[in-house]
Each structure stands twice: as C-alpha cells, then as structure tokens.
Amino acid sequence: MLMDHTIVTLDEMRKKTKQMADTDELCSQHGGKYVEAFCDDHDAICCIECITENHRQCKMVRTLEQASLDIKTRLDPLVYRMNELEKQAVSVVEDRKTNMEDLLKQKKDVLTEVNKTRTDMQRYFETLETKLKEEIAQTHESLSEELQLQAHNFEHIFTNCRKRVLTASVNYGSNRDIFLTAFKLRKQCELYKIYIRSQSENSLRNDYSLHMNEIIKKFTNQIKSMGNVSIEQKSTNIVPSFYKYTRLSDCKYVGQILV
C-alpha cells in the first residue's frame, strides 16, 4: 500500500533492472550465493541464507525446480502484459511526439500573429503620423495665408503713403494743388488708420503648440509587454485508467498469478 504512492524515478528503475540482470543466478542480498528457492509469500527468489534469515515463517517456500514446473503453460498473462506495456509505451511516445509537432506549428502561428500585430501597430502609427502631418500642413497653410494677406495689406498701405506725391505737389504745384493733394492724403491716412485699428486685434503673435495624445505619451510606461503565451493543459487518455487506478498490492497479486 505504501509503494502505491511511491514515485519511481527512472534512475531507480534502471538500477533495479540492472541489479536483476547482474544477479541472474546469484542472490542480490548475499554475494556469491546462488538462488535456490522461491517464496510465494514474499514473491521473492531466495538463496539459502535468505531463507534462513527472512523466510523461516513463510508458508509457501518452494525450490526453484518445484516452482518452475509447467512454467511454459503459465506465461500467457506475462506476454499479454508485456505487449500491453509496449503498446502503452509506444502510444505515449507517439502522443508526446504529436504534441511536440503541434506545438511547433502553434509556436509558428503565434509568432506570425505577434509579428502581424507589431507590423499592424507600426502601420497604424504611420497612418496616424500621416494624418497629423496633413493636419499640421493644413493648419500651417491657412495660417500662412492669413499672415501673408496681413503682410500684403500693410505693404499696400506702405506703398500708398505717397510722400513723393506731396513733395512733387509742394515743389511744383500751386497752393490750391497742394491743398487738394494734402486733403486727399489726409483722408487716405484716416482710412488707413481706421483699417489699422480694425486690424489691431488680428495682429497676433502665432506659435504652434504640439499636444501628443496622452495615451501615446504614457504608452511606453504603461505597456511593458505585448502580451503573453500560456500553455493550456488538458488531461488525456494515453495512460489508460487501468494503469492509473490499479493498486500496487493488486499488481503484486496479479504478478504472482502470472508466474
């Protein structure tokens, strides 16, 4: 019952198998002694020393010759069992290999998806950049036009403040000519003054200010991974319930019957 829960490591298993091979005819407990008997009570092969030490109270101790009578007729269960074990082992190996192949494919798909997500994001950022750049270009174009128009209008005032007209009039004209010219220029100045005053509220200093999207600004601090891959594990039926639930004590009993 205790061994039922014992987990045998592969190393132990190999060691035991090797021990048995080495002790073909020799007792594993008593070096140099040949095995001579079989104890049914312990399901053990014994040398003479084993029997005197451990099997004196046992009820079913027979010589190997007695125990091996008709052995050939009692081998079928062992052969069946070895076949089952072999099938079992092969199916587990195949299942593990299939799972490995599937995982390799899945890994490839996952990497493709990760790559796609990354390139999609990169392309999306390029789209956002193009859009923002277009908006900036548009903003700049209309603001430039406005400023250029303002400059143009004030340039017009400048080129129309014709002091030369007044000078010419003063130098060559009659008082009446000068008066009329001065009158016109004064009226012009008044109009320009009104215009300048009307424009004073529009003559603003303009500066650009870039406001990055808050999520993008915080992105590198908030996003530390693109995601993760988890392994989903499901129980399988490759190891049949017979193997899973049989008790070791039952095994032993079955074993005794087999041989």
Add this chain to the structure above:
Amino acid sequence: MLMDHTIVTLDEMRKKTKQMADTDELCSQHGGKYVEAFCDDHDAICCIECITENHRQCKMVRTLEQASLDIKTRLDPLVYRMNELEKQAVSVVEDRKTNMEDLLKQKKDVLTEVNKTRTDMQRYFETLETKLKEEIAQTHESLSEELQLQAHNFEHIFTNCRKRVLTASVNYGSNRDIFLTAFKLRKQCELYKIYIRSQSENSLRNDYSLHMNEIIKKFTNQIKSMGNVSIEQKSTNIVPSFYKYTRLSDCKYVGQILV
C-alpha cells in the same frame, strides 16, 4: 462715433482711394463739376452744387483759394503722420514675416517631433515583439524538453520490454531459466507500471494560447489621432495703442487741424 467701430475692408479702402484720385479737380458727387470750396464743418471739398445742396447751414465754408493760404506752413503734421503710418505699416509687415519664418521653423520642429514619436513607438513595438518572441522561445524550449524527456522515458520502457529474452529462454532454456527470466520480467513490468502510473498525471495535452495586451488590442479603436497642433495666439504691440484707442472723431479733428 459710429465709424469708430466700422471695419473698413481693404477693397473699400482701395475704392475710396481710387475715387479720390479720379476726382482730382472734379466733384465726386456731381459729375463734370469742379471742386471750388472747402467746408470745415464737414471737412469736405465741394463743388457749387454740393454747397447749395448740403452746406447752406455750414459756418465755415471757404473757397479753395482761401482755404489753401499758407498751406505749405501747415504740412508738417501730415508729413509726420504719413511717416508714422509708413513706419507702422513696415513694422507690421516685418512682424508678420518674422512670425511666418518662426512658424515655418516651428512647423519643422513639430514635424520632427511627430516623426520621432512615431519611430520611437515603432521601435518600442519592435522591442516588445523581441521580448515576447524570446519568452515564447523560452516557453517552447522548456516545454519541448519536458515532452522529449517524457517520450524518451517511455521509449526506454518500450526498448526494455524484452519479449525476445523471454522467447529465447522459452526456446533454449530449462524451466528454471524460464522461471527466473519470467520472474525478472514480471518484476520489471511492475516497476514500469508504477512508473507509468506516476507519469499519468504529467501526460497532458499541451496547447499554446496567445493573449495580446488588452490596451494593444483596443489601441486602433481607442486612439484615433497621434495628437494635434494648436495655434497659441498672444496679443502684440506692433499696432501701438495710439492707433488702437484713438477715436475716429478725434482723428477727424486732428485731420482738420493738419490741413
């Protein structure tokens, strides 16, 4: 007072300037009539018809000859004013050009920053991708190792189910040999069975499952722009307060004194 709030468009201004130029000596109201008088009350040049129609109640209507007496000695304020207007116009033009040049530089800087943000984000996504791919590779490597070990261990069971040993023993050995061989094989089977049972809980079907970061998944739906550029406008002093706050009625008065 009403005109104080009138905004003169540049077109109107040009039209008026043109009118004045056309009507050098001719009345703008009465085609074909020459201007002959000046009304101080209206600050207007009048033909004979103007006077009879609109200036009969006016107190200060003089002939142009009377009005233009000593005109040369009264031109300084107009010249000063034209100079001021010219300076004003030039400074506004220069200011607008400076602002345009600055905006061009700012636009360049903004575009550089937008570009940098985009490339930074793209590089960051490449970093995230590399990191995730490394994690996937690591997960895959250790899971593959585990599965390979499982396969290897079960392969060992398969290669050790030596049915040939039993067959050889049955064919060539004594009953005693067969008994001992069967005994060993049975013991071996028991050990393997214990091993298989101990491994049954580990023989799981493994599948990868990729979980993308929620923020990245929702990114293209939530982020519709990289940001925006706003124009910050500050009032300037290019149009001096004199122009801004002088009343038109005052202008007119000043104008009358000037000529």
